[in-house]
Amino acid sequence: RKEVEQDPGPFNVPEGATVAFNCTYSNSASQSFFWYRQDCRKEPKLLMSVYSSGNEDGRFTAQLNRASQYISLLIRDSKLSDSATYLCVVNLAGNTPLVFGKGTRLSVIA
Amino acid sequence: DVKVTQSSRYLVKRTGEKVFLECVQDMDHENMFWYRQDPGLGLRLIYFSYDVKMKEKGDIPEGYSVSREKKERFSLILESASTNQTSMYLCASRPSGTPTYEQYFGPGTRLTVT
Numbered sequence: 539r540k541e542v543e544q545d546p547g548p549f550n551v552p553e554g555a556t557v558a559f560n561c562t563y564s565n566s567a568s569q570s571f572f573w574y575r576q577d578c579r580k581e582p583k584l585l586m587s588v589y590s591s592g593n594e595d596g597r598f599t600a601q602l603n604r605a606s607q608y609i610s611l612l613i614r615d616s617k618l619s620d621s622a623t624y625l626c627v628v629n630l631a632g633n634t635p636l637v638f639g640k641g642t643r644l645s646v647i648a
Numbered sequence: 649d650v651k652v653t654q655s656s657r658y659l660v661k662r663t664g665e666k667v668f669l670e671c672v673q674d675m676d677h678e679n680m681f682w683y684r685q686d687p688g689l690g691l692r693l694i695y696f697s698y699d700v701k702m703k704e705k706g707d708i709p710e711g712y713s714v715s716r717e718k719k720e721r722f723s724l725i726l727e728s729a730s731t732n733q734t735s736m737y738l739c740a741s742r743p744s745g746t747p748t749y750e751q752y753f754g755p756g757t758r759l760t761v762t
Contacts, residue, residue: 570747581738581753582691625691629747633698635681635706636742636751640690 541565542639544626550645555616559642561626562608571602573611574625576641582625585611616646651675652754654739660760667726669757671739678744680722681751682706682714684735691738697722698744729761 544561551557563571571588586593588600588609599612609626626639655670673680681696683706693706695714703714711733715723722741726733736758742751 572750581755583753584750587748631747633679633744635693635696638691640688 541637542626542628544624544639544642546640546642548643548645550647551616552647553616553618555646556612556614557616557644558610558612559624559626559644560608560610561639561642562606563626563628563637564607565628565630565637566604566607568607568628568630570629571600571609572627572629572636573598573600573609574627574638576623576625578622582638585624613644616644618646618648620644621646652739652741652752654737654754654757656757657755658758658760660762661726661729662762663730665726665729665761667729667759667761669724669726669737669739669759671722671724671741671754672720673722673739673741673752674720675741675743675752676719677741677752678719679742680716681740681742682712682722682724683738683740684708685738685756686735694724729759731761733759734761735759 573585574582575585576582588602592601597614601610623641625641628637652673682694683691697716713725738756739754743749
């Protein structure tokens with residue numbers, strides 16, 4: 539069983555649309571959760587951490603459901619510049635390597 | 649501002665050559681990582697290091713070795729490059745301790761082995 543699973547997409551959405559990605563993780567002992575963004579031919583960069591109570595950063599909202607072991611990312615009012623691959627990332631414990639999903643590709647179309 | 653730099657953006661090597669990929673970070677991070685990224689396979693961890701002179705195998709260490717003689721520098725070595733090692737190589741660093749710390753990546757080295 540893969541540790542972090544994501545729908546690879548691509549998700550093709552028009553500008554202004556709301557789009558949601560889900561991700562599931564297999565290890566119930568996982569402690570911390572993140573969404574990273576990777577633009578084409580660039581390195582991944584942290585988009586946001588995901589907290590148990592859910593958190594929002596502008597048009598982006600992240601949710602964590604520990605009981606069902608899934609994480610979500612909601613993007614409202616999509617912009618062309620949101621086109622990227624979104625990586626779901628899980629950390630088991632402080633110094634263990636992060637576990638990356640393979641990513642979900644988003645294309646926002648004018 | 650955290651910076652992770654990699655010695656080359658693009659590299660072309662011949663089969664059988666010994667290849668060195670260098671990574672330097674300037675934020676005194678204890679943890680450093682080497683990944684390769686291939687279409688459809690995502691990021692795969694090759695090796696990582698928690699401290700100077702320490703190294704741990706990741707998920708795909710075969711054909712690679714690493715060196716960490718100084719805290720800021722983590723080198724990936726391909727002892728005898730093969731065509732199946734053509735890939736994008738990404739170095740990363742992260743502080744130790746709290747699991748919520750951000751991990752920072754270098755810009756990547758696109759290696760082609762012919």
